[in-house]
Amino acid sequence: MSKNDDIFSIKLRAYLHDPIDKCIDIPGHVERAKRYAEILHISGVEEAKGPDQIASCMERSLLPKGKIYKEFTEIRHPLSEGKLEAPHVDKNVFFQSVKEIFEDIANDFFQYSYRKKFLYLWRNLIELMCEKFKDKEIGKFIPVLPADTRIPDHSIWEHLKIASAIDALRDEENKQLNQNNSLFLFSIGPVQYFISQARKTHDLFMGSFILTYLTFKAIEIIIEKYGPANIIYPDLHGQPLMDHFLSKKEKIAVKNSSTDYTDQPTIPNRFVAIIPETDKAEIANLATEVEKAVKSEWKVMVNKVLDEFGLKNINSEFIEKQIKDFPEIYWTAIPLRKGEEDVNIDDFSEFFEEKLIKEWKEIYMLSETQGEYPPNIGLLYQLAYSALEKSMGARKNLRNFEQTEEFRKKCHLCGEREGVIEANKGNLKVGKYISSTEGLCIRCFTKRALDRYLTDVFGDKFKNFSFPSTAEVACSDFKERALRVAQDEFNEYVKAFKNILKDKFEQVDVSFLPKIEKDYGKTENLEGIWFFEKNLKEKEFIEQCDFNISQENIKDLEEKLKNLIKKVGKPNPYYAVIMLDGDSMGKWLSGENLPKIEYAYNSETWKKLPYDFKRDITQKLEGKFLTPAIHASISTALRNYAIEFVREIVEEQHLGKLVYSGGDDVLAFVNLRDLFEVIRQLRATFSGHTEYRNGKIEVDWTKNTGFVEKNGRYFLTMGPAATASCGVVIAHYKMPLKLVLDKIREMEKNAKKVDGKDAFGIALMKHSGQIKEFVCKWRLQKDGQWIDTVEELNKLSEYFKKDETPKIKISRTFPYKLHDAFLRNKDKDGTVSITGTIFETELKRLLLRSLEGGGNKRERKKVADELSEMLLALFWHSGIGSNIDKFVNLLEVARIISTTEE
Ligand SMILES: [Zn+2]
CATH class of the missing domain: 3.30.70.270 (Reverse transcriptase/Diguanylate cyclase domain)
Incomplete structure (x- = not known):
């Protein structure tokens, strides 16, 4: 067994130390855990006491001495006062089904390494359970089954994840808990700055993808050494890149896999891990290894992209110079052990005020004197985590800015480095990756053409990848309407384009937005800008697709577009x-934002706790921790x-x-x-x-x-x-x-x-x-009632819409008229200084005069009354702050949502 596999054999036992059905029957849970593990030929799960104690420090510290028992009746929401009532469960049927799940797993299991066994269970057990119980009342509760019935505020899945992540050993002889863990925080950047260097939506998307992808490369090092459960944030379960990693690298058959979505960035640019190292040099070594993995992957990406376009002859020192300051990498760690001992509260005094440290000592004392079990390092998690964030904050302030140089031609995308890559260099042609007027630096070009690299990694997902342009997004409701009511005219137009552009059509051939693709299947599409009449010009064809179009062809296209617009309106x-x-x-x-401590408990358990214990605990603890x-x-x-x-x-x-x-x-x-x-x-x-x-x-x-x-x-x-x-x-x-x-x-x-x-x-x-x-x-309160602001705005915008319900309309000039009416009654910021009654009267008068489109006098009066009530609520209570300028802006936004002019 390799050292790595050794680690995973321990993790596996920790993962199985509690049965997933623990809450269904607490007294029998230890026996069931053993039985389920034995089906998988794994023994010794009862030895995983150390990690269990740290993972469940809360339950163990916050119940009074003496056994308190509670049936499974409630699930508490961990972050609020919310709760779910537990369903009825037929215990024996349930246990039998769980046993069958393990028997099914056992079939292939014996030939796996411990590492693969662990990864398999971590990813698939919850899926197998959901599948097995999907028609039962208990089925929907599977992902949220609590780890403890008395303090049911976190699930068994989170408990098992943490237990398997923690490196701890219970020394029964000396009644000691020995642990060796650090919290580790790693981040790459700069985020906003890096992604907003974008001329096209495609650049923006790729910038965001690069950050997700490189962060995952960093995470991979942690996964390879310690497994995915050691990543506390983000949760990796079901993440597309994680599922891709499991199936491609680890050859695990992932149930309910999300690999269809590998083209969606979902990993944040930072992660928090629990690592089984507390020695400073060891932690630094790990950080260096992670950093190297990220940097070398970035280099591979750059070189692959350059290679794809025959641009490798650029001098390597120059390449290095242009890509070296990305990504910026920051990391920090807080060890939970110092030498031979666990850290204590005083060790955090450099991060927090004295008062807070004192409060924590009191909590610890309370737990020590009154708790069911003595407290342990798990109770200090909140302090350790806050210290970790603080220490990262301090590191980031140390950042150095490099001076920018002046160049012959600046990159069109970032404006910072030299724009050395232009069309017709190597085999790079005008089109998708570069326009005839652009010059890009190597870093920005890598962003632009990254799909060439990603096709290698993820296959077809990125083949002919195009992210919808702003024009495509803008006109997609128009396209949806076209496919619904004018499919022939739409196809005619696209076909005409195809005939004219011939092989250059691929420059304008793009995907629909996902919803259209889902509803209408893979239909031929044409880039959005070509549905705006103004763009049917020679100049535009040259710039976008390097094509000289004849006047006659333009006329033909114009006519076909007009036919389409006649049926569906303008985009x-x-x-x-x-x-x-x-x-x-x-x-x-x-x-800080967690609910009061009583909401951690099953509500009946809380009621029955001894009065003194409750009093002490609520005095010391404002909220849960x-x-x-x-x-x-x-x-x-x-x-x-x-x-x-x-x-x-x-x-x-x-x-x-x-x-x-x-x-x-x-x-x-x-x-x-x-x-x-x-x-x-x-x-x-x-x-x-x-x-x-x-x-x-x-x-x-x-x-x-x-x-x-x-x-x-x-x-x-x-x-x-x-x-x-x-x-x-x-x-x-x-x-x-x-x-x-x-x-x-x-x-x-x-x-x-x-x-x-x-x-x-x-x-x-x-x-x-x-x-x-x-x-x-988002919501405003009026006369004790909640009003959904956005819902009201949506209704309002309907009144600006032409030719559709409701039939009485608001004139498009209404916002301007309202603005002019109060010109004299506002200060320089736009706040009006008149009484509510005058404002209301004037608003109603203007509104009534701005209604158009039909209805008799009585009907119009009714609409005006309803609308003005809505508008007044928005004006006074939505946070607009009775500012007439902003209010007029709100009306204009509501109007532009449903009109197509300008
Ligand atoms: Zn650039």
């Missing part, structure tokens, strides 16, 4: 970019969000395309038609405020359990106490992408500045250069 030239991220994630991760298992739960919730929900909302149910979805971040392009619904669903799902109805996600703000049921499984989310903010930019498809990306960051920041965060900000960047923006809360 809207505006599209949206959205950037969403969780609010106060630092506070969540440092334990961050244990390794709770930290792992946060990772699980974020993984579920990114992998299970975001893609579905953006790409499967709406006209959108993701650039990135990982951790608590989302970056995506969305067609205007679906914008409001997409951001509303993304926000609501982040906190578990959604439900599946007839296979579709629906927002439901009354749902407070923190778990969302999908495809017969409960998925953990961040829960009702979590919030998220979002920046949106609506831009003309010709607006330089760099400007749009800078603006979106600003809008996201503005949203976070709103009192209590939980807001969104929208900027409309008009083709004229004018920018109209506003920020408001």
Whole structure:
């Protein structure tokens, strides 16, 4: 057995030390764990006590002495007050089924190495369980079965993951727990700076992909040495790159594999791991190894791309010079052992104020004197993790900036390095990878043409890969309409293009947005810009595809496009970019936002705890604290969000395309038609405020359990106490992408500045250069009732729409008229200084005069009343802050969503 396999034999035992059905019957759990392990010919699972004790420090420390027993009646949400009631289970039937699962696994299992056995169970056991119980009442609870029935606030899966990650040994003779672990944090960057160096959406996507891919290369080193369970954040289970790694490198048959989505960046640019090293030099060696892996992969990527275009004759020193300062790498570690002893609370005093250290000592003491078992290092996890983040923060401040030099020709993408790569060098031709006017540096060109490298790694997934352009996103609702009602005209137009461009057609042949592809199958498509009449010009054909088109051909195309537009209307030239991220994630991760301690317990257990114990514990502890298992739960919730929900909302149910979805971040392009619904669903799902109805996600703000049921499984989310903010930019498809990306960051920041965060900000960047923006809360409270702001905005935009329901319309000039009406009553920031009654009267008067399109007087009056009530609520309560300028901007945004002019 190799040393590596030795490590995995221990991990395997830790992973099997508790049966997955522990909560169903606690008294028999030790015996069942042994029995299940024996089916797999693994013995000694009862020896894995050390890791178990650290992983479950919470339960062990926070129950009073004397055995407290509780049946499985509840599942607690780890991050909120939410809970689920446990289903009825027929124990014997259940245990028999679990036994059968292990017997099935055992068939191939004996020939695997310990390492492969561990990886197999870590990835597939939960899938096999879900499959086996899918028609039973218990089925949907499988992913959230608690590890403990008395403190049921984290699942058995998280508990087993942490237990297998921790290196610890229980010394029974001396009644000691010996552990040897460090927390390790690694990150690569720069993120925003690197990805926003983009001229095309394709550059942006590849920038984001490179960061995900290189971070995963770093993670691979940890996985190879210690396994995927040692990565505490992000949770790797079911991640596309992880599944790819398991099937390609480890030859494991992955159940319910996500390898179909390897083209989606879902790994954040940082990871937190538990590593079984505490010696400073050893940790530094590991970090160096990880760093080398990342840097050498980056070099391989660059060289492969250059090679593909016959550009290898560039001097290697020059290449090195252009790529060397990327990626920046940062790491830090906090050992949990110092010499022969565990670290203690005082060891963290350099990171925290004295008061906090004192509080922690009291908690520790409480646990020591009153707890069921003595506390251990697991109780200090929150301190250790906070110290880890603080120490990383300090490191990042040390960053050096290099001076930029002046060149003959600057790279068109970054503007920093020399743009040495141009069309017609090597075998690089004008087209997809470079336009006739561009010069790119090596780093930016690698970004641009990375799909050539990725085809090698991931196969067909990246063959002829194209990320939809801004024009393609903008006109995709038009295309969807065309495929529905004017398929012949659409095909005629595309065919004409094909006939004219011949072999150059491939330059304009792109994929539809995923939803269209899903609904209409693989139909021939044509790049979005060619559906805007203005672009049918000689100059455009030369620039985009190096083609000299005749006037006669242009006429032909114009006519065919007109036929199409006659049937479906003009395409809207505006599209949206959205950037969403969780609010106060630092506070969540440092334990500050966790619910009160009583919400860790089964509610009946809590009621029955001795009065004195409850009093002491609530005095010392304001909220729950961050244990390794709770930290792992946060990772699980974020993984579920990114992998299970975001893609579905953006790409499967709406006209959108993701650039990135990982951790608590989302970056995506969305067609205007679906914008409001997409951001509303993304926000609501982040906190578990959604439900599946007839296979579709629906927002439901009354749902407070923190778990969302999908495809017969409960998925953990961040829960009702979590919030998220979002920046949106609506831009003309010709607006330089760099400007749009800078603006979106600003809008996201503005949203976070709103009192209590939980807001969104929208900027409309008009083709004229004018920018109209506003920020408001997702929900507003009026007369004690919650109103969903985005839902109201959506309704409002319907009133600006032409030729569709409802039949009474608001005139497109209404926003300007409203603006002019209050010109004299506002200060220089736009805040109006008149009474509510005057404002209301004037608003109603203007609105009534701006209604058009039909209906009798009474009907119009009714619409005006309803609309003005909605508008007043938005004006006074949404966070707009009675600012008339911003309010007019909001109206303009609602208008542009449903119109196609300009
Ligand atoms: Zn560049």
